[in-house]
Amino acid sequence: MTDQRPQTTRQTTKASDLFVQALEAEGVEQIFAVPGEENLDLVESLRRSSIKLVLTRHEQGAGFMAATYGRLTGKPGVCMATLGPGATNLTTPAAYAHLGGFPLIMITGQKPIKTSKQGQFQIIDVVNLFDPICKMSKQIVHGNSIPSLVREAFRLASEERPGAVLLELPEDIAEEPCEAPVIPPHARHYAVASDSAIADAVALIRTAKMPLVLLGAGANRKHARSAISAFINATGIPFFCTQMGKGVVDERSELFLGTAALSDNDYLHCAIDRSDLIINFGHDVVEKPPFFMEDGGKKVIHVNYKSAQVDQVYFPQVEVVGDLAASVKKLCDALGGGCDFDKVYFNTVKAEVEKHLGEGVDDPRFPVTPQRFVADTRRAMGDEDIIALDNGIYKIWYARNYKAYEPNTVLLDNALATMGAGLPSAMAAAFLNPDRRVMAICGDGGFMMNSQELETAIRMKLNLVVMVLNDSSYGMIRWKQAGLGFEDWGLEFNNPGFVAYAESYGATGHRIEATDDLVPTITAAFETGGVHLIDLPVDYSENQKVLIDELASKTCLL
Incomplete structure (x- = not known):
């Protein structure tokens, strides 16, 4: 049959x-x-x-x-x-x-x-x-x-x-x-934090006298801004961020204390040291916590998609694990009103931070100082425009001095912190956001590691400004070398003529010859469109003076 x-x-x-x-x-x-x-x-x-x-x-x-x-x-x-x-x-x-x-x-x-x-x-x-x-x-x-x-x-x-x-x-x-068929993707949803975890967190917050909110890299990965902003506004708890947490909440807020760009001895660390509770939204131990936990010291609440990776300086007492935005909203709803926090000292710290960050923003010296070129970058860029930083000493200046107004508008790497990523990262940002101004900010050392991608940017018809901070050396390492008391030796090099170099690829090159020319040059480059390179001579003599000497003498007085 x-x-x-x-x-x-x-x-x-x-x-x-x-x-x-x-x-x-x-x-x-x-x-x-x-x-x-x-x-x-x-x-x-x-x-x-x-x-x-x-x-x-x-x-x-x-x-x-x-x-x-x-x-x-x-x-x-x-x-x-x-x-x-x-x-x-x-x-x-x-x-x-x-x-x-x-x-x-x-x-x-x-x-x-x-x-x-x-x-x-x-x-x-x-x-x-x-x-x-x-x-x-x-x-x-x-x-x-x-x-x-x-x-x-x-x-x-x-x-x-x-x-x-x-x-x-x-x-x-x-x-x-x-012969195998394609397997289509399917929607996934993260679990919501448990009621018991929320209750434990609420109990810690209600007993705290001087809590702070820390915004980390995980809060920038997903669309958690609305929930976190609502929590901060409802509770009135001051907040600060790690370098990769910049822009999660608008940094023009009266409750924003600053960015933890330095490991210690900054004004912000005075507030952290005085706080009795840190509420971490999206903190990732890849960015070392800007505080050290000790038995009997401040309490920490970890709010993130995954449980905390515990080490000697980070072992939170309460973990709220689940979808970040949903967890923050649930925590805010459970808190309701009635929290009474002491913000007098935090307001003092904020006033000192704002005063400090205002120094040097109009410095006329040439070559240009970090305070001035960071301030001029902020003047030239809109609220939603994007800067992508390579790695060098300027990353600390931008993290501290450049306020981010929207999520993922300051793209920097404080995890691997590799040189050579700034230009390609900016290219991807410009590719995805053709209607926004995008600027790559690179040291001369990091720029030359992948500078050949200028040709790719031109071929892709991107609108992109590349600002090369030119000090003819590996400036971050020279700063560390000086800080350790070693001789200034072995870290200087020669650069090509960056204007001619850019133009050899078909980009437009600019050499800044006077400090007041920077903002008009950036503005004109964006208005013209296409790929532009700006060769900016910089003066890093302020590194030791401001980031180490002055902070050490001032912050201990707060």
């Missing part, structure tokens, strides 16, 4: 095509990449897809752009490189995303794994190399596993705490036929 049941035929698909279909199902619209020959099947599949290939000039540029895309959207950014040296060039962006909490998917190629006639040429164990700095690092060994691995990669990269994921696609796997 013959079987009369209908026979179903599964469609065969080339593995690289299936990979791209899985990416499309995840909503991927672009991949930042420096491909190699091991990626060519995937490149051909991308050519026939809806996904745009953004070719960069170095794998770091691709990785930093993709990580910043993830940072700003909450959806994993995707980058691609080949095997060996291409893959190793993604290690710094992977660590950047891993420590910073940015969702990132990295796709790397590999020689054939079934048969190969090339010995060990360019072959290293990429999967194990990346494992310590990724949430998942996997080699794809069969095309049929692609849909599940891609779905899992996006789930892991984007869920709290976000981070990097690597998928290695060998070239013989990329070309093989497979």
Whole structure:
């Protein structure tokens, strides 16, 4: 007797095509990449897809752009490189995303794994190399596993705490036929904090006399601003932020005390030391807490998506774990009214902070001092405009002196704190926000690490201003060298003519020759559009004087 049941035929698909279909199902619209020959099947599949290939000039540029895309959207950014040296060039962006909490998917190629006639040429164990700095690092060994691995990669990269994921696609796997269907993504929701945790937090807040709110990096990752602003306004509790928590709440608020840009001996630390309760919204131990916990000292409430990572200086007494915005709203509702806090001393600290930050904002000296170029940047940028900082001593000046009015308008890295990320990060921000002014602010050392991406920015037709703070040295390390009492030695270098360098790529170059020219030059550059580089000579002689000597002599008197 013959079987009369209908026979179903599964469609065969080339593995690289299936990979791209899985990416499309995840909503991927672009991949930042420096491909190699091991990626060519995937490149051909991308050519026939809806996904745009953004070719960069170095794998770091691709990785930093993709990580910043993830940072700003909450959806994993995707980058691609080949095997060996291409893959190793993604290690710094992977660590950047891993420590910073940015969702990132990295796709790397590999020689054939079934048969190969090339010995060990360019072959290293990429999967194990990346494992310590990724949430998942996997080699794809069969095309049929692609849909599940891609779905899992996006789930892991984007869920709290976000981070990097690597998928290695060998070239013989990329070309093989497979039959597995794409797995579509589905909505996920974070749990709400328990009633008992809320009750414990309320009890601590009601017994506190001088509480403070700390806003950390996690509060900038999701849209928690409304709930946190409502909590601060309802309770009247003063707040401060870490460097990566800037802009979560409008820093023009009368309750804002400042940014914890220095480890200690700043005015803000006087308030922290006097406080008896710190309420942490979104704090991440990647940014070391700007206070030290001791037995019998101040109490700490940890409010975040995940429980606290405990160490010697951070062991909160109460943890409110769940969706951050929902937890903050629930906490605010449970508190109601009736809290009576002593803010007299905090108001004294705020007055001193405001007075201190107002010093030097109109300093006419040239080369330009940090207080002046930070103030002029704020004058030139609107409320929702974005600055993306590379890493150097100027990052401390901007964190302390530049007030952020909106979330994610000050993009800085206080986690890996790598040099070379400022320009690619600004490029990703400009790509995502074509109607907002975006400025990359780089030291001359950090800028030259990925300056070749100027060509990418021009090819992408971005509107972007790049301000290079020129002191012909690694200024942050010179500052530390001087602070330790060592001789000023070994950290100076020569720069190219930055105007000619920018113009060789097709950008417009500007050299600032007088301090009063900075704001008009920035404004004109944005009004003209396109890519502009501003070469700004800077004077860092204020570093030791203001950030160490003056603060040490003044803060102890508060």
